[in-house]
Amino acid sequence: MKVKCLNSSSIKTRNLIKKTFAELINEKKKLNKITVKELVDRANITRSTFYTHYENIYEVAKDYQMQTIDLLCNEHLKLQSKEDIEDYFVNIINCLKKNEETYKLLFSTDDTLLFLNKLKKIASEKIYNALKNECHYKYLELDVSFFMTGITMEFIQYFRNDYPYSLDELLINIKKWFKKIFD
Secondary structure, three states: OOOOOOOHHHHHHHHHHHHHHHHHHHHHOOHHHOOHHHHHHHHOOOHHHHHHHOOOHHHHHHHHHHHHHHHHHOHHHOOOOHHHHHHHHHHHHHHHHHOHHHHHHHOOOOOHHHHHHHHHHHHHHHHHHHHOOOOOOOOHHHHHHHHHHHHHHHHHHHHOOOOOOOHHHHHHHHHHHHHHHHO
16 A cells, blocks of 8 residues: 555545446456556546555555455454354454445456455464364364355355345354354
8 A cells, every 4th residue: 555644535536446446357357457547547537646546456456355354353353252253253244244345346256266265264263263262173173164165155156146145144144054063
């Protein structure tokens, strides 16, 4: 991120760049097909404005990724026990709902699969660390990985419009699956 101090004008500009980026990635389906020129033309900003905020298109994508990673790693979402995990998923679903259209655009491309794998690893580690003191069995780490892989795939399907259920319905099932696996 190039701009160090984000005032309201800078925040609006960055949001416009990210929104336009999301639209373009939805159309192009590949990150490497998006150019700075078409982004600035569509956003109706100058190239220098773009470069004040980002060095390249990949940095815009990274900004989205960091925003999502911050969601999963947020300090107020510390997981100490099984009970904390349910609140963790409620908070994630609520955040996804607030930015639902953007995530639908971003997850429509295969470029996001590596990123989603990173997110799965972060969430898996948090959940495993919360459970390891309460669930003492050999395959806990494998079960957590299996659980999070399933959830990740459900999110991909949802955000690619291949899923007939709402985020609220997904949350209900996440809670149900969690109890079946870890109780």
